[in-house]
Amino acid sequence: MNSDIANLWKSTGSGERSSLFGDLDLGQAAVGQVEAPLDAVDLEVSSQDTNLSPVMSLVDRVLIEALTHSASDIHIEPQEDGLLIRFRQDGVLRNVETLPRNLTPAITSRLKIMADLDIAERRMPQDGRIRRNFRGRTMDFRVSTLPSRHGEKVVLRLLDSGNTQLGLESLITDPVARATLRDLGAKPFGMILVTGPTGSGKSTTLYALLSERNDPSINISTVEDPIEYTLKGITQTQVNREKGLDFATALRAFMRQDPDVLLVGETRDLETARTAIEAALTGHLVLTTLHCNDAASAFARLDEMGVEPFLVSASLLGVISQRLVRRLCEQCRSPYRPDTEELARFGLVASDESSITFYRATTMQAGSEGCCPNCQGRGYAGRVGVFEILRMNESLSSAVAKRASTEELRRLALEGGMKTLLGYGLDLVRQGLTTLEEVERMLLTDTGLESERRARALSTLTCRGCGAGLQDEWLECPYCLRVRR
Numbered sequence: 001m002n003s004d005i006a007n008l009w010k011s012t013g014s015g016e017r018s019s020l021f022g023d024l025d026l027g028q029a030a031v032g033q034v035e036a037p038l039d040a041v042d043l044e045v046s047s048q049d050t051n052l053s054p055v056m057s058l059v060d061r062v063l064i065e066a067l068t069h070s071a072s073d074i075h076i077e078p079q080e081d082g083l084l085i086r087f088r089q090d091g092v093l094r095n096v097e098t099l100p101r102n103l104t105p106a107i108t109s110r111l112k113i114m115a116d117l118d119i120a121e122r123r124m125p126q127d128g129r130i131r132r133n134f135r136g137r138t139m140d141f142r143v144s145t146l147p148s149r150h151g152e153k154v155v156l157r158l159l160d161s162g163n164t165q166l167g168l169e170s171l172i173t174d175p176v177a178r179a180t181l182r183d184l185g186a187k188p189f190g191m192i193l194v195t196g197p198t199g200s201g202k203s204t205t206l207y208a209l210l211s212e213r214n215d216p217s218i219n220i221s222t223v224e225d226p227i228e229y230t231l232k233g234i235t236q237t238q239v240n241r242e243k244g245l246d247f248a249t250a251l252r253a254f255m256r257q258d259p260d261v262l263l264v265g266e267t268r269d270l271e272t273a274r275t276a277i278e279a280a281l282t283g284h285l286v287l288t289t290l291h292c293n294d295a296a297s298a299f300a301r302l303d304e305m306g307v308e309p310f311l312v313s314a315s316l317l318g319v320i321s322q323r324l325v326r327r328l329c330e331q332c333r334s335p336y337r338p339d340t341e342e343l344a345r346f347g348l349v350a351s352d353e354s355s356i357t358f359y360r361a362t363t364m365q366a367g368s369e370g371c372c373p374n375c376q377g378r379g380y381a382g383r384v385g386v387f388e389i390l391r392m393n394e395s396l397s398s399a400v401a402k403r404a405s406t407e408e409l410r411r412l413a414l415e416g417g418m419k420t421l422l423g424y425g426l427d428l429v430r431q432g433l434t435t436l437e438e439v440e441r442m443l444l445t446d447t448g449l450e451s452e453r454r455a456r457a458l459s460t461l462t463c464r465g466c467g468a469g470l471q472d473e474w475l476e477c478p479y480c481l482r483v484r485r
Contacts, residue, residue: 042133043067055106058099059114063141063156065096067134069376072158072199074141076111078104078151090326090380091199104151111154115143123147129226130156142226159228168208171201173433174424177387181320184391185209185287190317191280193267193298195290201324201385202289203228206263209287210234213261222263223250239265247272255279264288270306277307280315294421294448295319295390296410299400313392313400321388323421325428325438326380332372333359333379338436346426346436346444347453349483356430360437384433386443388421414455422448423455 046052047060062085066074071087078084083099099107112119115128130141142157172178184192192209194202207229210220214233222231225239225247235257237250247264248271254262259279267273267288280286292301298319302312335357340350361379364371375381390396390413399412414420419427425439476483 043139044134055103055110058103059107059110063132064134066156066158067139070382074156074158076107076154076156078148078153080150083107083151089378090383091324092326101150108145108152108154111143111156112145115141117143117145122152127226140228142228168212171205171208171385172387173384173431174387174419174427177389177419177424180318180389180391181205181209181387182212184318184389185212185285187285187317189280189283189285191276191286191288191315192317193288193290193319195292195295195298195319195321196323197291199324200322201383202322203265205320205322205385206287206289207231210261210263213285218260219258220261220263221254221257221259222265223247223254224263224265248275251275251279255282259284261285262287266290267305273302273305273307274311277311277315281311293321294410295321295388295418296406296413298390299409300406303403309403310401313397316392316397316400318392319390321390321421323386323425323442324383325386325425325434325442327382327384328359328361328432328434329372329375329379329381330432331374332362333432334362336360342436345440346422347449347456348426353430357432358429358436359432360435380438384428386421386424386428388419388424390418391416410451411454414451418455420448420451420455422452426452 043060043064047057047064049057052060062074062076066087069087069089071089072091073088073093075086075088075093076083077086078101079098080101081098082101083104084095085097085099086093087096088094109119111130112126112128114130117126117128125147126143126145128143130143132139132141137160140159142159144155144157146153146155168178168182172181194205196202210222210231214220214231216233219235220233221235221237223237223239227236227238230236237245239246239250247266248269251262251264251272252275262276262279262284264272264276264286265288267276267290276286276288290298290301292298296319298321299309299312303309336359338358343350343353362372363379364377366377368377371377372379393416396409396412396416399409404412422439422443422445425434425443428434429436429439
């Protein structure tokens with residue numbers, strides 16, 4: 001019997017069909033047992049169907065237009081004078097069309113039918129999903145309806161599973177930050193937090209980390225709300241609060257499923273945070289997201305939830321804070337020399353940046369003569385990530401356990417070599433990937449500017465003017481009054 005078992009494992013491991021299933025027709029066994037997936041409707045084909053009503057064709061064309069222009073969101077907003085359609089492109093909303101107001105009920109009902117929502121319910125928000133094919137790709141539209149004064153507003157988030165198959169090389173331009181994040185993701189246990197506002201690319205970063213760890217030798221499970229993308233070889237669970245399946249409940253179930261790596265879509269309450277930390281402390285790698293402004297603020301956020309600081313210091317590997325800024329169109333960007341006042345707003349000195357070529361966006365009306373075909377006159381094409389990676393060390397862990405202030409934790413992180421969001425963004429400007437205007441729009445805050453100035457000061461312990469020795473907390477030389485940079 002032992003030899004039979006050994007032969008069975010040997011044949012299975014070598015890729016041959018096991019004798020255990022040799023007498024079964026597995027193809028026939030599957031017939032009628034598993035529901036066949038429905039093929040998604042092709043948008044371009046359906047929009048040209050002459051049997052469709054005008055409203056159905058109109059909705060299809062709106063979706064096609066959004067996909068053609070790489071929009072991330074579609075806003076369909078009833079207004080007093082019409083139905084406003086807006087697209088979010090590269091993080092910025094723009095008006096596309098204003099339709100007659102009397103079309104509002106028909107368009108809203110059509111989208112509800114496509115998303116399998118209740119068309120009779122107009123007083124409560126609803127969430128659904130639409131799946132369509134477009135030029136060989138399967139596209140998902142996450143649909144949200146909300147009652148408003150002039151009718152129901154509908155917002156669709158466009159999700160393309162093909163765009164998530166990105167490595168860290170495609171996401172992070174800075175090689176040091178990329179290596180740090182890759183090293184954190186390779187740890188066998190502990191917790192990694194990814195912070196940032198909605199739409200800042202947190203899910204894409206988490207999926208990139210999971211794809212690097214995805215291997216048949218480990219068990220990866222995720223709990224998400226909702227599941228935005230399908231990842232092969234990974235168990236993905238959808239939150240269902242109506243049935244009592246929330247993040248904490250799913251995490252507890254995962255712990256009985258022999259996991260290695262866990263992803264929690266969002267840590268938003270004490271129970272979820274404690275369960276995630278317990279998993280990290282018991283030999284599992286836990287990836288999760290948190291809403292806060294920067295990496296150093298994550299500790300205060302967890303403390304507000306009621307998580308004990310000693311648990312955080314013992315389990316946390318690092319915190320990644322991120323944003324997305326618009327990428328300059330390389331075909332129409334124009335070089336210029338910013339004046340001293342503009343550079344000073346970012347804590348920069350003109351003499352230090354004399355060798356850098358700065359660029360600004362060239363904008364013009366779409367479709368006008370000379371309009372750039374690559375960016376349609378927007379001046380930007382695509383977005384690029386900005387990252388702030390706080391890696392835990394002994395001094396930080398000790399300070400967290402003692403409930404140190406956010407400012408103290410930020411100082412220790414800077415001393416440990418953390419690059420601030422503003423500093424990363426300014427590096428992108430120096431590389432010609434974005435503009436000072438975009439960095440100011442997304443990253444420039446008083447706290448961020450102070451942190452960046454302190455980070456520069458920490459890198460110079462000797463005054464360049466008089467050669468005197470300086471202390472870490474000094475932002476300028478007390479002897480010759482030269483600013484440290």
